[in-house]
Amino acid sequence: MDKDRIAGSAKDFAGKAEGALGEATGDAQTQASGRAREAAGTVQNLYGQAKDAARSVSDAASGYAKDAYENSGDTLRDGSQAVARKVQDNPLGALLIAGGIGFALALLMTRPPRRPPPRWRYYG
The missing domain is CATH 1.10.287 (Helix Hairpins)
Known part of the structure; x- marks a missing residue:
């Protein structure tokens, strides 16, 4: 109190x-x-x-x-073991998912080159 x-x-x-x-x-x-x-x-x-x-x-x-x-070590260990089991059960699916994530990250990290603004000149 x-x-x-x-x-x-x-x-x-x-x-x-x-x-x-x-x-x-x-x-x-x-x-x-x-x-x-x-x-x-x-x-x-x-x-x-x-x-x-x-x-x-x-x-x-x-x-x-x-x-x-x-308890964070236990949670991390359990999660990594679950991921390892999934990869061992379905290696092709894991490879496709990893490739898709890599492709998405590559699209997000690259950007088109900057172009200078067009120069309009009037000769008249």
């Missing part, structure tokens, strides 16, 4: 008590001050809740990243 949540709850409670006291005595200034303190406490409590949520999300994300890093 965040200290902002604790302080916000305390301000909220104090503001409610002050507002009730102002309402009981008929003092509008005390009642308004209590409502303002209550609102400030609510905002501070919500801020603390947001900080707690962000902290829990970042902890979960770092946990997922840590697990992915620790």
Whole structure:
């Protein structure tokens, strides 16, 4: 639990008590001050809740990243073994796929030569 949540709850409670006291005595200034303190406490409590949520999300994300890093070797090994099995089962298909990928990359990496713009001259 965040200290902002604790302080916000305390301000909220104090503001409610002050507002009730102002309402009981008929003092509008005390009642308004209590409502303002209550609102400030609510905002501070919500801020603390947001900080707690962000902290829990970042902890979960770092946990997922840590697990992915620790298991990345296994995943890579499993994937390369699966590809090796597919190539051994169907070598002609693997060769055609590799050739197609190479051809596509060659088309993407080459471009037509730049031609200078035509020069229009008017002799008149």
